[in-house]
Amino acid sequence: MTFALDPSLPPALYPLAWLVGSWEGSGAVHHRPDAPAEGAPPADAAADGPGRDRRIEQRLDCVPQADGTLAWTSLIHELDDPAPLPPTSAFARQDAPSPAAGSGERRLLMKEQGIWSVGELLPGQDLAAAERARPGDPAAVLSYRLQARFTRDGVEHDWAGEVRGPRIQLARRSTDPTREPSALSARPAIEETRMFGYVSGRLMWLWERRSDDAEQGLIPYLSLELNRV
Numbered sequence: 001m002t003f004a005l006d007p008s009l010p011p012a013l014y015p016l017a018w019l020v021g022s023w024e025g026s027g028a029v030h031h032r033p034d035a036p037a038e039g040a041p042p043a044d045a046a047a048d049g050p051g052r053d054r055r056i057e058q059r060l061d062c063v064p065q066a067d068g069t070l071a072w073t074s075l076i077h078e079l080d081d082p083a084p085l086p087p088t089s090a091f092a093r094q095d096a097p098s099p100a101a102g103s104g105e106r107r108l109l110m111k112e113q114g115i116w117s118v119g120e121l122l123p124g125q126d127l128a129a130a131e132r133a134r135p136g137d138p139a140a141v142l143s144y145r146l147q148a149r150f151t152r153d154g155v156e157h158d159w160a161g162e163v164r165g166p167r168i169q170l171a172r173r174s175t176d177p178t179r180e181p182s183a184l185s186a187r188p189a190i191e192e193t194r195m196f197g198y199v200s201g202r203l204m205w206l207w208e209r210r211s212d213d214a215e216q217g218l219i220p221y222l223s224l225e226l227n228r229v
Contacts, residue, residue: 012068015118015144015163018198020070023060025203025226028053028083029076029109030219053083054102056109058224060203065115072114072150076222080105112152119145122162141165159194166198193218202227 005017013020030053056078063071080102121127122143133140143164150157161170173188189210196205203226208218 006064009064010066010068012118013064013070015142015146016062016070016116018166019062019168019196019203020064021062022229023062023203023226024058024229025224026055026057026084027222027224029056029078029222030083055079055081055083056222056224057106058226060226062116068117070116072112072116072148074110074112074114076109076112077106078109110152112150114148114150116146116148118163119147121145146170159192161194168194168196170194170196190218192221 006020009017009020056076058077059075061071061073063073065071081104082102122145125142126139127142130140130142141164143162146161146163146168148159148170150159157172159170159172161168170193171190172192174191175188191210193208194205195208196203198204203224205222205224205226206220207222209221211217211219
């Protein structure tokens with residue numbers, strides 16, 4: 001991966017250096033048949049039958065802060081057009097019928113602000129070996145704890161995960177006291193995940209949400225591919 005490292009970047013943000021900057025791109029949103037689109041009237045989600053995929057466009061700004069955190073500002077608009085299906089799309093299905101063309105109408109799907117912070121090295125990381133390793137050697141890549149707080153419509157959600165090289169994994173666990181813990185641990189069940197990757201100069205990320213169908217588990221909600229502005 002290649003990118004220009006800002007010499008003024010706080011050292012605490014070095015693991016996220018590849019995410020810093022402004023990004024624009026497009027992708028797909030999936031509206032479940034049992035839930036309306038955010039900010040849309042209830043009838044909108046089922047307008048085309050059992051769920052629907054639509055094109056979205058995102059403007060993303062990731063700005064370093066003096067306290068060593070990273071500010072995140074995301075604007076996502078939905079277009080009344082079929083979702084694009086690039087090779088990396090989580091929505092591609094071999095048996096899916098060709099979607100009908102839409103009106104092209106554009107509306108704000110969501111505005112989100114957040115703060116990211118990088119924590120300590122995860123257990124089992126060999127810092128000394130990483131410092132001795134040559135660039136490109138897998139031994140030079142370390143995993144750090146990562147926390148993020150995203151705010152939409154005045155509601156804050158806390159996420160936790162890790163950053164390892166050009167990859168990020170985040171998860172948000174349920175705060176609903178009626179939600180049963182996961183089968184593998186006593187911790188609350190995971191409600192949502194976000195996965196980010198820096199590939200060939202592009203930012204690709206996927207947001208998954210828990211389905212109401214327990215057998216389905218997490219299902220794609222947003223899938224995007226962004227270019228650095």
